[in-house]
Amino acid sequence: MTTLPATTAAIDPEGPGGPEVLTLVERPVPKAGRGEVLVKVAAAGVNRPDVAQRMGVYPPPTGAPTIPGLEIAGEVVAVGDDVDSAMAGQKVCALVGGGGYAEYCAAPIGQCLPVPAPLTMLEAAALPETFFTVWSNLFQRGGAREGDTVLAHGGTSGIGTTAILLGKVFGLTVLVTAGSEEKCARAKEIGAAHAINYKTQDFVEEVKRLAPSGVAVVLDMIGGDYVPRNLACLAEEGRHVSIAAQRGAKAEIPLWPIMAKRLTLTGSLLRPRSVEFKSSVADDLRRQVWPHLEAGHIRPVIDSTFPLSRAADAHRRMESSQHVGKIVLTIS
Template identity: 55%
Template sequence: MSDFPAQMKAIEIRKDTETPYLALGEAAMPQYGAEDVLVRVKASGVNRPDLMQVVGMYPPPPGASEIPGLELAGEIVAIGSNVTDWKVGDQICALVTGGGYAQYAAVPAAQCLPIPGGLGMIEAAGLPETFFTVWHNVFDKAQLKAGETFLVHGGTSGIGTTAIQLAKAFGAKVIATAGSDEKCQACRDLGADIAINYKTQDFVEEVKTATDGKGADVILDMVAGDYVSRNFKAAAFEGRILIIAFLRGPKAETNFTPLLLKRLTLMGSTLRAQPVANKGAIANALRNQVWPLLNAGKIAPVIYQTVPLAKAADAHAILKGGAHIGKVILEVD
């Protein structure tokens, strides 16, 4: 570590006011272990869990960096003694448990992926969190198959834009919900067969109409709240429902009868606290199954806006505002 500065620029969550806020400060250089690489960060993706961390609702797991940021892209500047798959100078993107909003980050080597051909650091920084999440939930857990109907809520979010493209690429019929006609068109442009404006249409009835009454085989939900009951109604027999966030709150009053009568499977998951081995397995699947699609330009991350690291609070405000289509990325100077 002697070749690197002792301190680096990083975003801090400051709590010296009634409302926690983000500010640019300094942090100690991260220490990397035998299985890790040290990355000079060029860009970091902004995700809703980061917003939750600021207000204390999504603390980092024990041992993880307190610095926000769950995904990054950059250049490897040092490698741990047991790392054989990567070398100094490699350009990578990676999923991290924290620490992305900084000039340097220590990353488990197993969670790194090469930057796909044709993509720069900004685009690559928008890949890991959404692609790991969608692959793990929709393809590993729910086992979405070609010919099935897939419903994703929040179709223009980072998760939504990724889910639409991947589900379509693997042969599913894709239905997305979004909150405006403009956003619905964006979903269709990304490959959704049907886009439903949830503010003016009943997604349950629209899904039934689109599937001749059958319903959706797999539903990816970031909303929860009253959507839980509605998802039960919109699901097909033996449908699989995945809840990965709670935009309408973590509590719901629901009738579980459809869960039994339709033989539904209700699942939930988070990635952040999972072991490195699990994340490494997802990374391997992505490299084999999805990276060829990215390299060929058949799918691509959707970038809404780039914001300098020092203005991370502005990036969070964009997500809170909800007008974005795709990812917001922090550029690290």
């Protein structure tokens, strides 16, 4: 096993605030607990929940590290009890409950996946959070299947670009919304069938024009007043899947369309779910999605990269909403 240092460089703000609170500090190197591996982190993805945690509105679950960062890629340098020692030296990407903005991070073995051969560590770090989220919500909860037309908001976000990529390889027609003509063009380049500029077009009317019978699934991260409009886009037996609430957590919904079209309203949060659940999603991804990554059929869309010392700039980029795809921190 590698001789480990006592401390790791990390981003671990003492309190909530703006991006300026994201400064480098030293923290003890975590230990791999039972069922865990310790990863020397090469890169870590930046996600909206990281921004919310920094602002103090999305605290980490009980027992999770206060260090932000929900996805990493790197090399396993130590294993805990009940983990095969052959994992040492393996290159993995992992979904974690926190701790990713650091040189070393512990990860449950069930939430680790091999780095696909065609991908760099940087690209692999951009996979777990959005691939786990889109797979578990669009495909598992939403039941999207080959031939379906679906609507995903935030088409050029990490979630949106992942929905487009997975939709391509699983035979979906993916409609997205985005906030500029440039972003709409990029979404179509990535593989969206249609991209709707929500600032200049009524997305409900556009969806009705593009899919007169309605869409099978809406993957919604917007919430608020978008919810009743989303319901108007759904076909009979359609599914509305909520994964965030950027425009507010309260919505007024009409009941008659829900009853008349027999709609299903559901949603989920990934971070608080059990290791067992996340491990089951990882197993599904390994079987059904990873072969497409290994074959080079899809690869994550990377917007920009920043060294760990510039995590504040990475958050500023995220908050600008100008990014297309994933923002990644390079660490070691």
